[in-house]
Amino acid sequence: MNKLKAIKITVAFLTFLLVFGMLSAVGIIFKKATSSTTQSTSRPLNQPKGSKISSFKTDNNNLYLLVNGGGIDDRIIIINKQNPQSYSIINLN
Numbered sequence: 001m002n003k004l005k006a007i008k009i010t011v012a013f014l015t016f017l018l019v020f021g022m023l024s025a026v027g028i029i030f031k032k033a034t035s036s037t038t039q040s041t042s043r044p045l046n047q048p049k050g051s052k053i054s055s056f057k058t059d060n061n062n063l064y065l066l067v068n069g070g071g072i073d074d075r076i077i078i079i080n081k082q083n084p085q086s087y088s089i090i091n092l093n
Contacts, residue, residue: 047067047077051068054066054068060081061081062081073092074092
């Protein structure tokens with residue numbers, strides 16, 4: 001009779017560990033899937049007041065912003081994703 005109780009306790013304990021482990025694994029996987037791996041940085045583009053970003057496009061290494069308004073011609077700002085502190089401006093006529 002004591003062996004049967006020991007087996008029941010062992011099965012209950014192992015079941016608890018199995019359920020707890022599965023819930024932990026699902027939680028960790030969900031957290032990693034929803035977390036952002038890229039760091040977001042904020043920097044000024046030094047554009048005049050009234051400038052608006054009308055569209056943007058990305059590729060593997062660059063972010064392209066089409067900027068309108070601000071009292072000057074339309075322009076494209078190219079930001080390197082690896083080094084966001086440096087950017088290039090192409091003026092459109």
